[in-house]
Amino acid sequence: MKRYINKYNSSIIAAAALLLLTVTSCKKDYTDPSGPSTDQAFSSPLALTDVAVGLQNVYTANRTGLIYTSIAAGSLLTGETYVVNAGNTDENQLYLGGTSVQNTNTVVTGMWTVANKIIYDANKVLNSVDSIVVDKNYASGVIAYTSIFKALAVGNMAMFWDHVPDTVGSNVAFITSAEGYTKAVQVIDKALNAISANAIGGGFASPIVPAGINIQNTLYALKARYALFAGDYANALAAANQVNLSVASTFNYNSLTTNPIFTLVTSSNNIYQVVDSTMSLPAGLQPDAADKRYPFYVTISASPRFRVKGFYTTTTQAIPVYLPGEITLIKAECYARLHDVTNGLIELNKVVTKTAANDAFGVGAALPAEVALTEAELLTLIYKHRRIELFMAGLALEDERRFGRPVTERKRTYFPFPFVERNDNTNTPDDPAY
Numbered sequence: 447m448k449r450y451i452n453k454y455n456s457s458i459i460a461a462a463a464l465l466l467l468t469v470t471s472c473k474k475d476y477t478d479p480s481g482p483s484t485d486q487a488f489s490s491p492l493a494l495t496d497v498a499v500g501l502q503n504v505y506t507a508n509r510t511g512l513i514y515t516s517i518a519a520g521s522l523l524t525g526e527t528y529v530v531n532a533g534n535t536d537e538n539q540l541y542l543g544g545t546s547v548q549n550t551n552t553v554v555t556g557m558w559t560v561a562n563k564i565i566y567d568a569n570k571v572l573n574s575v576d577s578i579v580v581d582k583n584y585a586s587g588v589i590a591y592t593s594i595f596k597a598l599a600v601g602n603m604a605m606f607w608d609h610v611p612d613t614v615g616s617n618v619a620f621i622t623s624a625e626g627y628t629k630a631v632q633v634i635d636k637a638l639n640a641i642s643a644n645a646i647g648g649g650f651a652s653p654i655v656p657a658g659i660n661i662q663n664t665l666y667a668l669k670a671r672y673a674l675f676a677g678d679y680a681n682a683l684a685a686a687n688q689v690n691l692s693v694a695s696t697f698n699y700n701s702l703t704t705n706p707i708f709t710l711v712t713s714s715n716n717i718y719q720v721v722d723s724t725m726s727l728p729a730g731l732q733p734d735a736a737d738k739r740y741p742f743y744v745t746i747s748a749s750p751r752f753r754v755k756g757f758y759t760t761t762t763q764a765i766p767v768y769l770p771g772e773i774t775l776i777k778a779e780c781y782a783r784l785h786d787v788t789n790g791l792i793e794l795n796k797v798v799t800k801t802a803a804n805d806a807f808g809v810g811a812a813l814p815a816e817v818a819l820t821e822a823e824l825l826t827l828i829y830k831h832r833r834i835e836l837f838m839a840g841l842a843l844e845d846e847r848r849f850g851r852p853v854t855e856r857k858r859t860y861f862p863f864p865f866v867e868r869n870d871n872t873n874t875p876d877d878p879a880y
Contacts, residue, residue: 488570491579491588495654498571498588501564501595502656506697506765507706512564512602513697513765514706515557516840518718519606523857524842525726527718530750534717541718543857544880555864557606561599566614568596586641587650590661593637594668594767597630601672604630605844608860609875617871623860627676634669641665658698658764663689667768670776675844683780689773694806696764705765707758707838720744720752725837728855731830738802738812743837756838757807770806771797771835775828782824790824791816797831809835825849853880 488494506513521527522540529541536552547554571592579585603610604626611618612629621629646661666688673682699705711717723740724732733740743756757765774797781790795815802810811834818824829849833842846856853859862877 488574488578491581491584492654494571494574494578494588495650497567498592498595499655501567501571501592502659502697503703504560504564504567505595505598506699507703509706509710510556510560511706512557512560512599513840514710515553515560516602516605517707517838518711519553519557519861520840520843521838522718524846525721525856526838526842527754528721529718531716537717540857547858547862549862549865549868549877551864554606554861555866557602557861558864559866561603562611562614564595564599568592568599569614572596581648582644583646584648584650586644587646587648587655587661589640590637590646590665591650591655591659593633594659594661594664597633597668597672600626600630600633601668601675602840604672604675605841606861607863608878611867611871617873619873620875624676627672628678630672631669631676631678631681634665634672637665638662638669656698658696659767660693660695663693664695664767667695667773670773671768674776674779675848679780679783682776683784686773686776686780689770691770691773692806695767697767698764699762701762704761705758705763707754707765708761708763712754712758713761715750715753719750720754720838722752725834726842727830727833731826731833733834734813736813737834738810739834739837742802742809754838758838766807769809769836769839771800771809772832772839772841775832775835779825779828779832782821782828785821787818787821787824790821790828791818794818794824794828794831797835811835 488497505511508514518527518537519540522529522537523543527541529538532538536554539546539548539551540553572589575585575588579588600610604623608623609620610623610626612621641662666685670682670686670689673679673685711719720743723744725740725744727733741755745753745755747753757763774793778790778793778797781787781793798811798813798816800810801812802808804810811831816827818827826849829845829851832845836842836845843856843859845851847859859880860878863874868874
């Protein structure tokens, strides 16, 4: 299994790297000539699972994975981080923002290409399950696990582009980013229906599937996230209430597949670093001096003074798929936007007063409770605490848009469309102005 995953990942990364270097037109045909044939990859339940497990590796590993590109892009565009070495041209374009971000930017192109690759392979798996997997309980595991990465890929694209492809294929149509979030929710709902009808079983577990991800909790957490982003607050609240906040769900790493932010950023100090103690927030929203989350996420050193910490401190450190605090803050925001200030404030203060000892990942502000008398005041506080609680999680750009923050607080609102799409798809929308 490990040998297959490593081979699979290496071939995909090589293909992605070639795309980034050549920047040629993209027909969304992601067949890898050096890997297994389609017949081999979709010939048995185990082979199908191999492809599904490959999705996690493509999503989480290396500089081409969506973990790296979404955190790099999100943090640089919102000022959480700055480029240490301007020789990293593509990250520096993001840091400069505006028209400096080109359609050939390799972070932008890489995110687009890898997200589409994940969706393409996920579709192949999901479309093959019924004909290949006889055991309904095993099939539920394949469907649920694969759907996590398809939803993440769709949701990731919707966070960074104002329109996303409706599917994969030649000259496909586009939908709005809000519709993209709704599509991610639909993917998750199908998975939840599958495991409701037939519980995950039949041997679908570690060591076949990497340890770390709690599948059911993750599905509900992602449904809550993307339903919130789509403006479906009732649905988001209901999903958030299904998440067990004491259960951690993580992307795990080892000596072969390492934590990409630590390996590329923290340990090298050559790409980007944390800007300062404000955590990129304007006056009035900056962390309180006693906020324990600041020293969790940022460390002080001689040079540079502020350095990345949090979930990016060792080669093998796991990265959360979501944080319990995110789920509680989703509840708070849903209540606030449904005009229930009382319950919104209750949920917000669960995060504000939470200690590290009472959080599955050790993230705790340990502050006195906040006070909000109006819906507007409550939403401002929720924004503040989302930005601190979820620092460098890749979600800040969506938060800035959703809470109507001034455009001066970010470097760009949406990405331009990569030429690998525009050159091949006449349906590609115009690039956003900013």
